[in-house]
Amino acid sequence: MVKLVLTDMDGTLLHSDGYGVHPDLFATITELGRHGVRFAVASGRPAWNLRNLFAPILDEVTLICHNGALVLDSGTETICGELDPVLCEALLLEVAADDGIYAVVDAEQGSYIDQKGTEFLSWKDSGPYVHVVDDLMEVCRDRRILLVKMFGRNWSYPGSLVDIAARFSGRCRAARSGDTSIDFTDLNVSKGAAVATLQRRLGVTADETMVFGDNDNDLEMFAEARYAYAVANASEHVRAAAAAVIGSNDSDAVYHVLRDLLGGRPIPGGM
Secondary structure, three states, rough: OOOOOEEOHHHHHHHOOOOOOOOOOHHHHHHHHHHOOOEEEOOOOHHHHHHHHHHHHHHHHHEHHHHEEEEEEEEEEEEEEOOOOHHHHHHHHHHOOOEEEEEEEEEEOEEOHHHHHHHHHHHHOOHHHHHHOOOOHHHHHOEEEEEEEEEEEOOOOOHHHHHHHHOOEEOOEEEOOOOOEEEEEOOOOHHHHHHHHHHHHHHHOOOOOOOOEEOHHHHHHOOOOOEEOOOOOHHHHHHOOOEEEOOOOOOOOOHHHHHHHHOOOOOOOOO
């Protein structure tokens, strides 16, 4: 019996516009809770963004934010890992040296960008939570940094980000989170580690866990669940690691599997 459901957000639960979901998703999450199934999201998105997205049912979901660096559950906030300030500054020096990339620095208090990254404001519902500062280095010194996200400015630019990730191998964890973005967190932080912590807290086993994902930062989460599903638009690595491949994010595939689960209908991978 499934007792815990976790899903990635961008490219998995959310439509390709970055916001849309099935209109009955929240009602379905509430129904899952009535049947003893905890619903959680695991995302590279910051806490402020996930809180806003799930505001109507915030008490009914667990939010694994910043790729596992912060977990919000039943009103409790747990920091699972933070970047060393010196390491954070070293990452930002890489950004400063390359006009083709920019960075967003996530701290407890919100997200921070400099003038180089102001285009970030044009596609995120940032409200008061994204702060434009003169010097991101000062943020690293004054705040607890949970994640540094680097963006390439165009579709042909991921190679430079991959090179940076390779140079920092063994010093921090780098996970590709999109076609032109890589997330950097503390070495001990991952979606998989956060899922394992949540399972222990709830007394749930891997055989009672269902997860959904699309990108490489979801792979460690897959290892913690018997029912690990890749959406059709997932990367090749994720599809290969999945127990089954379902429909795409834009076809609300996650929602439909949840409805099958609630309805007692067969789901991919058995049950």
